[in-house]
Amino acid sequence: MESTLPMTLLLFVSLLLHHPPPISAAASPPLLPEESLPTKSGYLPISPTAKSAIFYTFYEAQQPNSSLSKTPLLIWLQGGPGCSSMLGNFYELGPWRVSHRQGNVQRVVLERNSGSWNRIFGLLFLDNPIGAGFSIAETPEEIPRDQQGVAKHLFAAVTSFVGLDPSFKTRPIYFTGESYAGKYVPAIGYYILKKNAQLPPSKQVNLAGVVIGNGLTDPSTQVATHALNAYYSGFINDKQRNQLEKLQNEAVARTEKGNWSAATDARNEVLHTLQNMTGLATLYDFRRLIPYETDMVTELLSHPGVKRLLGVNESMVYEECSDAVSAALHEDVMKSVKYMVEFLVKESKVLLYQGHCDLRDGVVSTVAWVKKMEWEGIDKFMEADRKVWRVNGGLAGYVQKWGSLSHAVVLGAGHLVPTDQAVNSQAMIEDWVLERGVFANEQIKDASLDFQGVI
Numbered sequence: 061m062e063s064t065l066p067m068t069l070l071l072f073v074s075l076l077l078h079h080p081p082p083i084s085a086a087a088s089p090p091l092l093p094e095e096s097l098p099t100k101s102g103y104l105p106i107s108p109t110a111k112s113a114i115f116y117t118f119y120e121a122q123q124p125n126s127s128l129s130k131t132p133l134l135i136w137l138q139g140g141p142g143c144s145s146m147l148g149n150f151y152e153l154g155p156w157r158v159s160h161r162q163g164n165v166q167r168v169v170l171e172r173n174s175g176s177w178n179r180i181f182g183l184l185f186l187d188n189p190i191g192a193g194f195s196i197a198e199t200p201e202e203i204p205r206d207q208q209g210v211a212k213h214l215f216a217a218v219t220s221f222v223g224l225d226p227s228f229k230t231r232p233i234y235f236t237g238e239s240y241a242g243k244y245v246p247a248i249g250y251y252i253l254k255k256n257a258q259l260p261p262s263k264q265v266n267l268a269g270v271v272i273g274n275g276l277t278d279p280s281t282q283v284a285t286h287a288l289n290a291y292y293s294g295f296i297n298d299k300q301r302n303q304l305e306k307l308q309n310e311a312v313a314r315t316e317k318g319n320w321s322a323a324t325d326a327r328n329e330v331l332h333t334l335q336n337m338t339g340l341a342t343l344y345d346f347r348r349l350i351p352y353e354t355d356m357v358t359e360l361l362s363h364p365g366v367k368r369l370l371g372v373n374e375s376m377v378y379e380e381c382s383d384a385v386s387a388a389l390h391e392d393v394m395k396s397v398k399y400m401v402e403f404l405v406k407e408s409k410v411l412l413y414q415g416h417c418d419l420r421d422g423v424v425s426t427v428a429w430v431k432k433m434e435w436e437g438i439d440k441f442m443e444a445d446r447k448v449w450r451v452n453g454g455l456a457g458y459v460q461k462w463g464s465l466s467h468a469v470v471l472g473a474g475h476l477v478p479t480d481q482a483v484n485s486q487a488m489i490e491d492w493v494l495e496r497g498v499f500a501n502e503q504i505k506d507a508s509l510d511f512q513g514v515i
């Protein structure tokens with residue numbers, strides 16, 4: 061305690077000596093320049109009666125297909141549970157990203173993202189579920205407590221979004237997301253396919269595929285991989301591996317018993333212990349010396365002027381991740397949605413990608429559950445080559461694909477792949493959607509060609 065006194069004095073003196081430059085409106089450019097504004101933003105109702113609503117920002121494609129009504133539409137969902145998709149928008153894959161400005165009164169500034177996912181696709185960010193980001197939960201009780209509830213709200217929001225513009229109706233829709241969205245993305249995809257079967261074509265949602273980045277999808281399989289992964293990556297020794305395996309086994313046992321809340325706590329214990337053992341700045345990327353600087357987004361979105369421009373009431377307080385949502389979904393964390401992915405891979409197409417340096421929801425953790433998929437194509441997928449993937453001549457990672465399932469490992473990236481590898485992540489999403497390059501479909505080999513010239 062004593063040692064803080066001189067520090068306080070020092071700070072006080074330095075404040076006295078420091079004369080901040082006068083703040084003038086003309087000198088500081090707007091935080092959200094005109095050209096950075098979304099094409100549309102605001103609220104999508106989730107029911108005709110409730111005040112609860114999902115906040116969205118939409119960026120039309122910079123270079124749409126010659127026919128806008130054929131330009132794919134990507135929808136991004138952040139993880140958490142309870143984190144705002146504005147992280148994705150302003151820190152990862154949106155057309156403008158936050159950055160530090162040096163030596164200015166204004167600390168954050170927006171910069172163009174050359175790897176934005178809206179180069180040739182429309183890009184919609186949804187603050188999901190209600191209660192997250194700028195989305196409105198009329199009461200805490202309305203926040204969903206399971207994936208069925210999440211999907212129901214998302215379906216309503218997407219239906220109302222598509223209703224905003226006649227061109228949206230025919231556009232292929234891809235749900236994408238990261239981390240805990242490894243639950244949301246399969247859940248909304250599954251919900252749409254089941255719902256479409258009961259709806260007339262005019263009311264169906266035009267789902268074309270789903271994408272999960274560094275996802276949590278089959279948690280009890282995934283939680284069991286940390287010790288081995290950390291051990292063979294050289295972060296922990298045999299003794300620590302045993303200790304961590306005991307904790308993992310507890311998380312799995314509680315999951316098997318359906319003791320959901322205790323199972324979530326056990327998973328958190330595994331991650332805290334791994335964090336403690338490794339001493340890393342963040343498990344999201346073992347290379348990082350400091351955690352991801354997502355607080356810059358909070359700084360941006362706390363400005364009343366920025367809220368006004370986005371169509372948000374100035375009285376709304378932006379939080380990066382909502383504790384209320386996290387609490388509502390506490391018992392959902394360890395519940396698997398693997399069966400939903402198994403359904404989606406049959407009826408649609410699926411891309412799973414992971415940044416290579418993520419120790420939370422990385423490559424090993426994903427491959428562990430993919431191998432266990434109940435799908436007639438899984439053996440062929442496991443037999444497929446893992447191809448070297450290059451972007452502009454440089455090594456970007458590895459891609460394995462069979463039929464409707466693709467798996468990409470992104471090198472030089474942690475949990476937030478688009479933040480770390482903007483251009484490569486853009487190449488990945490574009491090539492996967494358009495089925496080009498390493499994501500091209502194998503030509504079905506015509507056996508008769510083998511005999512040409514022989515007879």
Ligand SMILES: *[C@@H]1O[C@H](CO)[C@@H](O)[C@H](O)[C@H]1NC(C)=O
Nearest residue numbers: 125126127130131132180494
């Ligand atoms: C544009 O639309 C056409 C027709 O659907 C399609 O074949 C083509 O791949 C699309 N191109 C892009 C860049 O989306």
Ligand SMILES: *[C@@H]1O[C@H](CO)[C@@H](O)[C@H](O)[C@H]1NC(C)=O
Nearest residue numbers: 314317318319320321322323
């Ligand atoms: C759930 O797990 C906790 C922690 O092990 C335990 O105290 C509790 O009794 C369990 N509840 C049930 C219903 O098994």
Ligand SMILES: *[C@@H]1O[C@H](CO)[C@@H](O)[C@H](O)[C@H]1NC(C)=O
Nearest residue numbers: 332333335336337338339340
């Ligand atoms: C790990 O936990 C122990 C016991 O709580 C603590 O003393 C130590 O400082 C922690 N290490 C790190 C790197 O957080």
Ligand SMILES: *[C@@H]1O[C@H](CO)[C@@H](O)[C@H](O)[C@H]1NC(C)=O
Nearest residue numbers: 368371372373374375376377
């Ligand atoms: C903004 O929210 C405040 C507090 O809930 C409310 O009184 C006010 O009417 C709202 N303003 C608008 C423009 O909706």
